[in-house]
Amino acid sequence: MQSRMQNPAVVLSDAMPAIQNLFKAVHSGGVEGQTLELVHLRVSQINGCSACVDGGVKSSRKAGVSDERLATVAAWRETPYFTEPERAALELAEAATRLADRADAVNDEVWDAAATHFDEKQLAAIVLMIGVTNLFNRLNATTRQIAGAWG
Numbered sequence: 001m002q003s004r005m006q007n008p009a010v011v012l013s014d015a016m017p018a019i020q021n022l023f024k025a026v027h028s029g030g031v032e033g034q035t036l037e038l039v040h041l042r043v044s045q046i047n048g049c050s051a052c053v054d055g056g057v058k059s060s061r062k063a064g065v066s067d068e069r070l071a072t073v074a075a076w077r078e079t080p081y082f083t084e085p086e087r088a089a090l091e092l093a094e095a096a097t098r099l100a101d102r103a104d105a106v107n108d109e110v111w112d113a114a115a116t117h118f119d120e121k122q123l124a125a126i127v128l129m130i131g132v133t134n135l136f137n138r139l140n141a142t143t144r145q146i147a148g149a150w151g
Contacts, residue, residue: 001144001146002144002146003143003144003145003146003149004142004143004144005143006143007139007140007143007145008139008143009136009139019132019135019136022128022132023132025125025128026125026128026129026132027125028125029121029122029124029125029126029128030119030121030122030125031089031118031122031125031126031129033063033064034060034063034064034065034086035085035086035089035126036063036125036126036129037056037059037060037063037065038060038065038069038073038076038082038086038089038090039089039090039093039126039129039130039133040052040056040059040060040129040133041053041056041057041060041070041073042073042074042076042090042093042094043093043094043097043130043133043134043137044056044133044137045073045074046094046097046098047097047134047137047138047141048137048141049136049137049140049141049145050140050145050146050147051140051145051146051147051148051149052133052136052137052140053147054147054148055147057070066081068081069081069082073090076090084117085117085118088113088114088116088117088118089114089117089118089126091110091113091114092106092110092111092113092114092126092127092130093126093129093130095107095110096127096130096131096134097130097134114126
């Protein structure tokens with residue numbers, strides 16, 4: 001397997017610092033690191049981004065996510081390993097990633113469940129994590145970035 005080109009965020013030198021600043025903002029939003037990592041991993045799984053799934057597993061482990069939780073995040077609804085706030089964040093992540101699947105993809109029920117567990121600043125961090133992850137998934141999938149190539 002070979003990538004088509006370097007990641008566009010690397011090719012355009014002003015892009016990566018901007019994206020890194022977004023990640024910095026996300027991590028200052030008051031959401032637990034494990035929750036953010038699980039959101040990133042689930043979005044990347046949905047989008048089939050091998051580079052982000054690989055990186056997401058590694059960064060999740062560094063954040064302390066257990067192998068048991070990593071192995072079951074794709075089936076989080078059917079497992080007992082996730083907290084109610086994590087479940088709400090994962091449901092929001094899935095809905096916001098699958099916007100084209102149905103009208104009103106992020107319906108009030110999904111939003112309200114997340115808003116029960118997270119304040120506005122935390123919701124902003126989760127929504128930004130979902131958006132930035134979707135951005136990277138699209139860059140990586142389009143240019144066929146290789147899992148593990150970024151270290």
